[in-house]
Amino acid sequence: MIMLVIASLMYLWVSLLCSQYIDYSKEQLYVSTILACAFLNGCIPLLYEQICNAAFPIPEGIIVGISAIVTTLAGVLYTLPLSLIVFKDNSWLEWSLLVVCVVGCIVMLITPQRNGRADLEVSIRVNKTVHYERLGREHQVLLVASEKKVPENA
Known part of the structure; x- marks a missing residue:
């Protein structure tokens, strides 16, 4: 301008x-x-x-x-x-x-x-971060659950 x-x-x-x-x-x-x-x-x-x-x-x-x-x-x-x-x-x-x-x-x-392109890039980064954080928590929950279900003798 x-x-x-x-x-x-x-x-x-x-x-x-x-x-x-x-x-x-x-x-x-x-x-x-x-x-x-x-x-x-x-x-x-x-x-x-x-x-x-x-x-x-x-x-x-x-x-x-x-x-x-x-x-x-x-x-x-x-x-x-x-x-x-x-x-x-x-x-x-x-x-x-x-x-x-x-x-x-x-x-x-x-x-x-x-700024449609810049807004889209920011939203993609935020969505990926949230998705990976959610996957990390689910993975931890699965590990804790699997440790409880597996007998020690096996």
Whole structure:
């Protein structure tokens, strides 16, 4: 979440620079763009992990594959107008990046956090421990019972 917020702030900086609300300089544009891309690309594995947790019973490979296809299609749909239509003003590009990051932050906030896989692993460990403890007690009871029933002469 923090990485998405920082990426949003960096894209806000880019948008303000390109719209000339802040004095433009190439150095500021380079720094803000590089930091925005670094933070946005850095949170991609974390987002995939969240998606896998949200759709837990479904195998991870299927979920990551579908997510990758959806992400690729969204990227194509984002850049398709640039190749088909000539715009007089492309200022909507940097603002749309900011909007996408902010929408991502909002979606992360309203999505319930589930740890189905981690909860399942913990419950399996607890169940195994309880099962083995119960088996140990039953084994001890059987040993004590068998010692009482066997005559000493045998």
